[in-house]
Amino acid sequence: MKRTIYIVLAVVVLFAGITFALHNKQVVAINYYFGLRWDGPLSLALLATFALGVAAGWFASLRMVVRMQRQLVQARKDVRQIEQEVINLRALPIKDVI
Numbered sequence: 001m002k003r004t005i006y007i008v009l010a011v012v013v014l015f016a017g018i019t020f021a022l023h024n025k026q027v028v029a030i031n032y033y034f035g036l037r038w039d040g041p042l043s044l045a046l047l048a049t050f051a052l053g054v055a056a057g058w059f060a061s062l063r064m065v066v067r068m069q070r071q072l073v074q075a076r077k078d079v080r081q082i083e084q085e086v087i088n089l090r091a092l093p094i095k096d097v098i
Contacts, residue, residue, distance in 0.1 A: 017047075024042045024043050027041060027042075
C-alpha cells in the first residue's frame with residue numbers, strides 16, 4: 001500500500017515537472033561572481049537549484065547520520081554483552097538459602 005502511494009506520488013511529481021518544463025521554455029541569464037554567466041532554460045535552472053539544495057541538505061545531515069550509526073553499533077555491542085551476562089547468570093547453580 002505504501003509503495004503504491006509512493007509510485008503514484010512520483011508519477012504526479014514527474015508529470016508536474018514535465019508540464020512545468022514545457023510551459024516555461026524561456027531562456028534566463030544567471031550571473032554569478034567573477035563574471036560567470038549562464039544562459040539556459042528556466043526549468044533547467046530551477047532543477048539545478050533544487051538538486052544543489054538536496055545535496056546541501058544531505059551533506060548537512062550526514063554528520064548526524066554517522067553519529068547515530070556509531071551509537072547504534074555501541075548499543076548493539078552493549079546488548080550482546082548484557083545478553084551474555086544473563087546467560088552466565090542463568091547457568092549459575094541455585095543454592096538453598098533456607
